[in-house]
Amino acid sequence: MATPTDGNDLVYAVALLAAGVVAVPLFKRLGLGAVLGYLCAGLTIGPFGLKLFSNPDSILHVAELGVVMFLFLIGIEMQPSRLWRMRKDIFGLGALQVSFCGSLLTMAGFTAGIPLTIAFIGSMGFVLSSTAIVMQILEEKGKAATAPGQRIISTLLLEDLSIVPLLAIVAFLSPFSSGEGFNWLNALIAVGAVASMVAAGIWLLNPLFAILASSGAREVMTAAALLVVLGAALLMELSGLSMAMGAFMAGVLLSESSFRHQLEIDIEPFRGILLGLFFMAVGMSLDIKLVLENWVLIATAALSCMFLKSLGVYLAARSFGINHREAFFRGALLTQGGEFAFVLYAAATAAGIFDARTAATLSATVIISMALTPVVLMLQQRIIKKSKVDLKDIDLPEELSNNILLIGFGRFGQMVSQPLLAKGYDLSIIETDAKLIRIASTFGVKVYYGDGTRLDVLQASGAKDASMILVCVTGTETTNKIVNLIKTEFPATKIFARAYDRGHALELVHAGVDYQIRETFESAMAFSKETLLELGVDAEEIDEIIADTRQRDNERFQIQMTAGIYAGNDLLRGNTPVPAPLVKPEREGQIFDQSDQDIVTPSNEQTVSPEATT
Template identity: 55%
Template sequence: MASEPLAHAAEAASHHGFDLAPIVILLGAAVIAVPLFKRLGLGSVLGYLAAGLAIGPFGMGLFSDPQSILHVAELGVVMFLFVIGLEMQPSRLWSMRGEIFGLGLAQVALCIGLLTCVGLALGYPVAQSFVAGTGFVLTSTAIVMQMLDERRAMGLPKGRRIVAILLLEDLAIVPLLALVAFLAPGGADATLADRMAGVAIGLGSIIGLVLAGRYLLDPLFRLLGKAKAREVMTAAALFVVLGAALAMQLGGLSMAMGAFLAGVLLSESSFRHQLEADVEPFRGILLGLFFLGVGMSLDLAIIAANWHLIAVAVVAYMALKIFGIYTIARLFRAGRREAIERAVLMAQGGEFAFVLYAAATAVGIIDTQANAMLTATIIVSMALTPMMMILHDRLVPKTGPSMEGVEAADGLAASALLIGFGRFGQIVSQPLLSNGCSISIIETDTDAIRNARDFGFKVHYGDGSRLDILHAAGAHDARLVIIAVNDRELSLKIAELLRSEFPMVPVLARSFDREHAIELIQAGVEWQIRETFESALALGEKALEVMDVDDEERQRVMEDVRRRDSERLAIETAEGIYAGRDLIHGNAPQKKAPARPGSK
């Protein structure tokens, strides 16, 4: 595995046993590159690819045989598919069937057709054009999921639709790998008897795996669970993944299919979470090793010699894929903005393209040079995605929230003003409403306003940090104002504005922690409560009850805890005020007192 720069180190290490130098270099490259690329907003996948390129034969030359690494690292892909299978509970698949098998299948089918035309237009055979285009259709799950999370869109309807498409693409890799084997030279010329025998062996392997998963795996893990040996459970998890992959391989099918089926079979097992936790570290390391190997395989000489063809392929593939995604999104009644955002976000090729291209190279559909060019095309598209999203956000004008069915706060009058109607505000409102108090409620989340209307709540749209909105919501006539927003900086800003403009109106506030509570008190709120304080005390009191502490002693202990907490909070608030006064008057700040137990 080691090349000339490592020869002396390897020779020296051989006298002392196992050669650790290559492993240390691989891990060191990943440790340096991945955090750097994530910091730059380019994602961990590109970090692994860049690290592999840097240490590979076309970089610093620390490794000369990336294929030997890829053979081991392919187990990362196998485990990745096992984890995907674990998440594919039949009930979840059924609830998302319309989006997965409708929207997802339509997008994949149209994009495969469009992207296959690129290769045909360049004069390549059908099989090569199909494999090249299909690999680019499979979007990068790692990049898209990371960007959805960064944009806080994972739980939104548009985010769920993208996740459904990604699930379909993850599922599609299994039949696509089988199709690559069929398209291989000679793959379609086998005799009918050979085909039937192959199908029978494959079906037998699948049936055997299904039966084993249904009747043997749960009893096996139940037995191992009673032994209470964590390392044995981990070994059993790896045994299941690799055993299922081997069973499929012996049956003439892909290891990936075996791992995926094993995951699906265990998706509703009571040991599912334990299995996922045991496999996850190996999956992550081996998948990272796979990307390192792919980066090492990137032949810069081939790219330099064919840069014009690669540039044409990147532009053509991304443009046609954007067109296909946008068309399907609009056909499935997505809004124009959502369709554009989805198309730009999913325009790149993905990790599974490397798997597909490697399989196509192994069976002779494409040669090594074509594999290098296609791999480079995928990597370039991945690198362009974050930059395209930045460009999208700048060019596509931002729109305000939809006000359909939502009324703005205007001329409201009530005995109490509640600012924020999330999970905390909803609970706060119940005692007041039950007692017949009149409340004006304002909120900035239009979806939450519409949802509240469905449950009989009258909530108006309004930003509590704006003075004109506070006047329109009736803050000047209210007997009290309650701040229940889910944003600590915003709540502090609202408290300061209320103290400045409505000093005679009592303000009650939700605080997030001790530091925030002190800030709110200094901002002039009448009373505040940390959102977890009372619930934590209730749990502590229940713990004393379970431990058979009598009622009188429990009451004394809880009162003492509350009293000491109030005293500490008052002292710390006063210290904060004095420190602030010292700075205002230009005096040197006093040395900070050591933290007291429980002051966080």
């Protein structure tokens, strides 16, 4: 960053924010996407634009934390069981694509007269697609959770992991290498760092977050989330591995944690801001002078590499059994080089494989390919034939078809969950009580930490894709807040809710829930039945009495709904005592429910008075 004069540091922060705020909405409105907006914003205010910043490398170094946090969030979605299910896509399709595209680009570069070593390193840098750009576009298009999206993410994971052996190859190919061969000490340090992270993830992190959650200090939870991400990245970097790999591993280790949703929410704002800053820094780094001096070479290199990589991605996908439409989309989306190319090229320059001009030319080629990706996608969408979609083309993962979100795991929620889990439904459970979460884990039930009254928590918990949301929390205000939030943000999702009493049940019906039940109603019916049995009443007569009670209760409920007296009524809320004696159900002219403390007089349905009991 340019050296600011005293007291003017804030000018640069304002300039960065203003550039992003102006450019991104404009580019999204034009259909070019947020990524291209950030890149152009950085180019505009950088050393080759308005010259507000003269040293974009300093910004890029800080902004790389956005990529680190992005990979953490990717990792936290990748439970070990899920990674195992995706092993074919990761180590099959991903490895095939990287090796095939790398060979194709290397041979093209060597044929063009580039030395083999430079052609190989330059090509492999271009092969590593931009995780940040691809994930951003997948999220914007709503494809991240689809089957093609998951296959693309699998490939990105393999590409991100490939940076580790590629950096090792750069060190081996370095003319400054001592030639002593494999460094066992560095390898042991790297293995020790990975083992330490795994141990911390298994035995340390969950108890730590449980203690912090029970303290109720939300800002400390946020600080702890940042500490985990940055600490893991630092540990991997110090051990000779990549920061990105450390963040991804930390995410995977916490993917089974009860606090994963809360961690996602805490990290997301930092990830978004820093990732935008990263793209702006990349835009600033584009050396316009170099591009203008060598525009034919760089333009030819960028377009040729993009075409060859897209072709390689398409052919690899087709050879793996993927249909034409998806393979074509993959080729357009993964056409660019990525942020790890800068890391690889910097390492090659430091190792003496590249000179500074070669590294700058290759970096400019990658940046241009990143900037052109939204344009390529627009062309792809126009070229591809828009065929009718039938059931076999639906890309939602199979488990989402029966996905149910249960909010609240108290005594009511626990009983609700048991039949659903026994039937094998995919049930996502969130709860704010850390003690309940720990107890549930001892019985093998996975409960996540999260506040259902917050939209970001609901989104992170899968509410958008849920077929049904069960609101089983305690407290009328909390339940109402959650129901209203769901109806506003996810209006098509079915809502089953727990009601406190009759008045609350009426409020929930008015709010538009699909099903509600008073928390004590069924247990009271069962209790009454057993009492009558003990008193010697005939079983058939008991069934008739219970059925009649249910019918009368339903009639009262419908009358009260029609009367509209449920909102804000102290008597219905249970705040006004109902005097004795109790009135028999047969008494003409009154409808009475002592258990819920509500009375309705049919002749005057808007009148609710304690005197009606006498």
